[in-house]
Amino acid sequence: MLKVERINAGYGYLQVLRNVSIAVNDGEFVSILGPNGAGKTTTLRTISGLIKPSTGKIHYNNEDITVLSTHEIVHRGISYVTENMNLFVNMTVFENLLMGAYIVKDDRRVRKTVNLIFDVFPRLAERKNQLAGTLSGGERKMLAIARGIMSNPKLILIDEPSLGLQPNLVDSVFDTLVKLHREGITILLVEQDVIASLEITQRTYLLEKGEIVLEGKSEELKNNPHIKNVYVGI
């Protein structure tokens, strides 16, 4: 479904990604792990079109999307839930969800998805008239993920959903992701929480200093000495 081929990308003169290649197949739940500054967010930004790679190609469903603008990529069914969430702070929860469905033409479908969201996130339902800027951190994360779902994407890119959340909320966020995956949505997850990530995903890439250093089935990587040493601290 998604093929990232040897991309080099960065910000201005700072190169962050070096020949990074990633593949995500239909229906998979894949994660990219790595320390701070490794380039995980940069990878997602490049895939979603927010930044352009200097070299390399990105293919989505056999189409070259490397030079497409972000809104065109969104139209093709890719959703990106950023670390900053990028919510519309002066719009209500409900309006944010509506905006998430900007590209959806069918009103009935939008309504259905909204009701589904409110089922899965009762907290958001309670606060649906509240301005997004007044939500707590956990609620914002939920709203960001919910808004990302509103466009009925085939592929969701999620950036560090557990960051800054209290542990029991982290559980519910990951629960939601697993649920989404079971609905058939392909997920590419960027995380720092190695243990949780290895638990819920099928395949994992390890990104260090802009390069992919490890790749494999999450189940097997649980026993990988490098991972255990550096990231789990055993």
Place this chain on the structure above:
Amino acid sequence: MNLKGIKMGDIRKENSTGHDMLFTGNMRIKSSKITRFKKNTAAWVAIVVTLGIAIVVGFAGGISQVFNAIIAGGMWALLAMGLAIILGVMNVPNFAHGESFMVGSYVAYFVFTPIHNYLTEHPSRFMSAVGPFIGFIMAFIAGFVLGSLIERLVFHPLRKRTKARWVMNAFLLTVGISFILSYGTNLILGPNFRGIPRYWDVKPLIILGAHMPVDRIVAFLLAMISISVFWYFLKKTKTGRAIRAVSQDEIGAELVGINIDFIHTLTFGLATALAALAGASLLFMFQAYPTVGLKPLYFAWFVVMLVGFGNVSGAIVGGFIVAFLQTATQQFMGIAWEDVIPTLVMMFILIVAPSGIFGTGVRGIQEQ
């Protein structure tokens, strides 16, 4: 998913005088509003003072002065709204906005004058009534085309090139555009004032004892209708919501599939069109000449600074506040002070409340 029993540090802001969310089967929503009015004493002081000024002006100068102030207020509101939205959506401090006004004046002149001349040979009551509106429509269209062209040719390439030092770069570019437009007009059309005595040759209406020329009434109604339509557009239509989204979080807007380039072009085009419409509707008051836009620009910026950058709804109220301030100054201190007092007030505002009397944030269109 069971999230019951989780205590999170909730910050619950009350919806003070907000309308409640209506979710009807047709996906029509009335958005709730959080008004910062109630919490903002500076704003209330300004409004009360303005009302006080209005009453005093009314007594001293007669009701016609109050009407004049209201009409000027409508114009400033229209101009300031466009300026505020350009600032909020594109983060561009537009100092060429007065030239948009000028273009509207010129287009109205060159459209209306031939019609008027034709009508003196072949009188027609219908055309006499409708003629000026053709000028208004042409001015609006011309403004929209001009604004869209400017955005495509100037700001779009700048955005693609670099986001660094954006505000300064964009500002300088608008100054350049202003130069080109006003001096270019001077070159091509000459510095002469081109005006018309009136749009409609009918007797002034008498409202509450004051003689109000029909031209002024129409200009005011046009401003109010334009503001309302534009407001409705921003609040209720999909594209309007997209514009508001871009002003609040451009990346977020991109990520929900909004075409940012299109929104920028549309916003600049619409704002320019509104300014041109103002210029056209006031041709009987402000003749068309190359630098006619300076004063509207100045006062539009005053309004924007007064209410806080990017605040579109505040710009509407602010337009009237500034208009009454102007009228009161004219009334009690003479016309020579007309520019001095507002400038002093602006300086005071910048020192005391730099983010404006209604403002809280600097970027984004604040909804009240």
